[in-house]
Amino acid sequence: MKTHHLAGVSLALASCLSLSAPAQAAPQGAALPASHLAPQPSLDAERTPARKPLSAKDRAPTPSSLDHLRDHHSRDALRKPAAKTGAATLAACDTSIFTRNSGWALVDAIRGSTMECVNETFGFTGSNARSAFSEAQMRSVADGLRSYAASYPGNNSQGAANLVLYLRAGYYVQYYNAGDVGSYGPGLKTSLQGALDTLFNNANIFQNSDANGETLSEAVILIDSSVQNARYLWVVRRLLNDYSASWNSSWNMRNAANNSFTVLFRGHQETDFQQAVQSDSSTVYALSDFASRNWNLLGTGNAFLTKNASRELSRFLQYASLKPTVRPLVQGLTTRSSLNTPSGGIWVGLADMTDYYDAGNCNYYGNCNWKARTEAAILPLRKTCSPSLTLRAQSMTAAEQTSTCSSVVNQESYFHDKLQTNRQPVANDFNSSLELVVFDSPSDYEDYGGALFGMDTNNGGMYLEGDPAAAGNQARFVAYEADWLRPSFQVWNLNHEYTHYLDGRFDMYGDFSANMTTPTVWWSEGLAEHVAYCYLNQRYDAALSMAGSYTYTLNQLFDTDYGNQDRVYRWGYLAVSFMMERHRADVSTLLSFYRKGDWTGARSFLKSTIGSRYDAEFRSWLGTVNTNGVNCANGTPPANVAPTAGFTFSTSGLTANFTDTSTDPDGSVASWAWSFGDGSSSTVKNPSKTYAQAGTYTVTLTVKDNKGAASNPPKTQQVTVRVASNQAPVANFSCTATGLTLNCTDSSSDADGSVVSWAWTFGDGSSSTARNPSKTFAAAGTYTVTLTVKDNAGASSNPPKSQSFTVSTSTPNLCPGRSDQMSNGCVRAGLAGAAGDLRYYYIYVDKPNVQLSIQTSGGSGNADLYVNTQGWASPSSHNYRSTNSGNAETVVVPVYTPGYIYLTVSGKTAFSGLSLSTRY
Structure with a gap:
């Protein structure tokens, strides 16, 4: 299947779901080739968890945002929801306009609707699917798009983006519901090509504006959904070649460019695409140039573009005829990048790809033993939390390690009490230990998680169960720190995912594939939410506020699959909470089936024995639960553990700056009480205190947690402040x-x-x-x-x-050789560039033990100077820099052995008339 977009996330975890799955042939009668992955789904579609590790070949490009990793209730893993373009709202959306109209009436109905309303059609099945997306309907919409594409004004005022999204929905629904929709033939292909040809030949579709980017980003996805990857390679190249710093401020334009990597990623499965790229290497060079030109995006929120370009470039190593061209380009990017820097994601991504596509040539790339080197550099910390739990981390303080371990170890006792497991694993489950891997941030998770652990990272963390019946199998939860919550420390989604491990080991026989033999999503995800919220003693407002809508009966919820985030997580939580609170004996009976793998028996119990028996009671319970809350009493929460106070400080003169480092293993620190030893105090989390006179003071911090427990003892430290003596300046x-x-x-x-x-x-x-x-x-x-x-x-x-x-009276040396080559004593004059532009140069220093002086001067504007002794320099990759206001910059580099030095002039603002000189 093609990558579906993750929408479902949970309280403690965004999701345990994978964002990629193995390819499967299209259903019989579908128009797509059997080799092609399924079309990309709607704005808020779900995906089922992966059943086995993903190789480098199968991992898709990184999405255009990290928001899906930071939001418990992210709408979409690969794209944000489309902006509203019509007067109607989603609440007023009448999807029957798509099934009762045809021909131009359907085209007009789509154009007059909204992107959100059109998006609802991705969920059509049965007669709705056929009425909306038969080939005749799709041809009408494609012909309508062609008509309006000729006059496309560069925005969605004519509804072009709506039409494109509708066509995407049609291909998606037909792929999964070919029996309902019917087959697609060459007539639709011809109409679709006519529409896209007309749209892409209208110069307005390539305007650099966020309004145009809405349509353009949808159209690029449609290229892939309709399997026109080869035909529109020229569009991909144009997007890559046109991209400039001015696009960085537009989400839609960035997304359009990023979607081009998906066209390439999936195109490799098509014969015509394979032939096209091997006969014309311009796509390879477009990717290489894009990565080099946009190296300065590393370390920013747009870094995904450079990383995706690098990985997709290396994917062309699969073609023997292109290897002589691609190898040195990939080697150059590998040499330019390194671990534990903003370019680390490129280094490990290329190592992973070259290991897959060009195995045996690691010496050429300089990345032999890349996985062991990466793990040693990125995950150096290891702590045994308990006999069954090992913590591996990129960076944690001792207190943070203890807090993380305590949270899950205490949760384990809570789980066993609530589920009455007697701590007895299900038969043939050898997952006796769990490895908890924690990266420092969502960005690090995306950079390193996929390559190291064979997983997709378009999600909020993932539990990798493996095959529990295989001896030596290592269950693993890969997570990351919620860096946006700092200075507070939190491992994102920790308790939800740990519930999945415990549930899989003590409640659910077999592996995930066996667990999905009959619908069990309501239980698996609902229990993870229920246990996490009850254990943490937190109210699940997102779920409780939905209860009064009475959207589903309990009997309907027993049929839940991974298709809608609210149903999976919020309603799953409500269903499990109801059963645990009102019908605990039935839960025990259900678990007796699950624990021995009797999926048919469990299904019969839910649908026949229980069936609709509790639907009326469930509805009544829904009417009060938002007010009364969920009863978590069926399981005794562990006693509250008091927080531990801690702090660090720094002094400057008479001022001391304090940073709180307090932790709470089973909750959060809620209040701070500081005493500064001179009679003054503060309740600020990180206070600054200026003393009246020099001296040594006893500073004490007492903290309380969210349940009222106070740290005992408080944290006390001696703080010395003194009047600072003036230090003389240093001339240079x-x-x-x-x-x-x-x-x-x-x-x-x-x-x-x-x-x-x-x-x-x-x-x-x-x-x-x-x-x-x-x-x-x-x-x-x-x-x-x-x-x-x-x-x-x-x-x-x-x-x-x-x-x-x-x-002297001699004229400046005007630098022989290439336009980007410098030499001893040469000057390049008249340099100019726009804000954000990078001008790359290099010099070969042929003498040892010299001082290389690099200077810029003259002209107007503001340009900065960056120097790197290891590879091409940029604002995010350099050893030396000079960033004064104006153009007067100087860097002096000690050179001990002959070699290349790389220098880059970077436009802080637009600049012109600048001179660059080098001398040693």
Whole structure:
């Protein structure tokens, strides 16, 4: 199947669901080739968990946002919901307009609707599916799109995006419901091609605007849904080549560019695509250029673009005829990236891909033993929480490790009490231990999780059960820290996913595939929500507020599958909570079937024995539960554990800055009481205290948790503050000679204040008090330039800084060789660029033990200078930098052995007339 978009997430976990599944042939009668993955689903579709690890070949490009990793109730893992474009709201959406109209009446109904309303059609089945998406209906919509595409104005005012989304829905529904919809033939293909040809030949579809990006991003997805990947390769290349820094502020334009990687990812399954890319290597170069040109996006919220381009470039290694072209491009990106830097995701992604597509050549790429190297660098921490639980982490304090371990170890006792397991695993379950892997952030999770553990990462964390009946199988939960909650510490989705491990080991016989023999989603996800919320003693407002809508009967909920996030998680929680509270004996009977793998017996018990018997009672319970709350008493929560107070501090003069590091293993710290030892106090979490006089003070912190327990004992530390003595400034500068003129740039510093005055002497009797003076000498020669500076407290640099420079009447060396090549003593003049532009250069230093001076000067605007000794330099990858205001930048690099140095001029704003010089 094609990657479905994750929508369902939970209280403690966004989801345990995978975002990718093995390819499967299209149903009989479907128009799609059997090799092609299913069309991408709606804006809020679900996916079922993966049944086996995903290889590098099967892992899709990263989506355009990390929001799905941060929101308990994310709408979509790969795209945000479309903006409203009509007057109707989703609540007023009448989807019958799509089934009762045909021809141009259907086209007009779609155009007059909204993206949200059209999106509802992805769920059509049966007669609705056939009435909406028969080939005749789809051809009418495609012909309608073709008609309006010719005059497309660059926004959705004519409803073009609605029509494109409807066509996407049709391909999706027909793939999964071919028996209902009927087959699609060559007539639809011809109409669809005519529509997309007309749209993509309208220059307005490539306008750089967020309004246009809404339609463009949908149209790029439609390329893949309709299996036109080869025909529109030129569109992909244009998007990659057109992308510039000005696109970064538009979500829709970024998404359109990012969707092009999906067209490539899935295109490799089609014969015509394979032939097209092997006969024309321009797509390969477009990807390589895109990655190199947008290297500066690493470490930003748009880094996914550069990472996806790098991975999709390496996927072309599967073609023997292209390997001579692709290998050096991939090697160059690998060399330019490294672990534990913003480019780490590229390094491990390319290592994973080259290991799959070009195995045996790791020495060429320099990434042999990449997995062991990555785990050692990225997951260095290991802690045994209990005989059954091992914690591995990227970075945690000792207190954070203890808090994480305590939370799940205590939850285990709560689970066994609530489910009455007698701590007896189901038969043939050898998952006696769980490995909990915690990355530092969602970004790190996406960078490293998939490659290391064979999983998709378009989700909120994942429980990888494996085959519990296989000896040596290692169950694993891969998670990440919720970095957006810092300084508070939280492993995202910890307790929900740990419930899945316990449920799988003690309640559900066999592996996940066996568990899904009959519908068990209501139990699996509902129990994980119920246990997590009850254990944490938290109210599940998102679920409780839905109860009064009476959307489902209990009998209907027994049929839940992974198709709707509210039904899976919120209504699953309500169903399990009701059964645990009102019919605990029936739960025990149900578990007796689940624990021995009698799925037919369990299904019969739910649908025949219980059936609709409790529907009226369930409805009555729904009417009061939002007010009364869920009764969690069937399971004794562990006694509340008091929090542990802790803090760190730093001092500057008489001021002390305090940072709270307190933890609570079974809840959260809710209040802080500071005593500063001089009679003053504070209740701020991270206070700053300025003392009246120097001395040593006893500072005490007492904290309380969300259940009222106080830290005992409080945390006490001695804090010493003193009146700081002024430190003298340090003078420093560099100068560049051009003819008889010496341009000098100040780089002096003051550790505890600021430099306020400059006194220069130039060795010929002249002087200056300018900060960055320019001196023209009367005659050629070598002159000693001396700078003395003073700080804002009146202290002078001691000693002053002196350097000798030679000026002459000769003209500057204008740099031989390539346009990006520098040499000793050369100057490149007249450089210009836009804000965000990067101008790359390099120099080969042929002498050991020299000082390489790199300077920019002159012109207008503001350009910064970045230097890297390991690979191409950028704002996110460099060893040295100079980022003054204006264009006067200087970097001095000590060079101990001959080799290449890489330098980049980066437009902080637009700049022009700039000169770049190198000398050693």
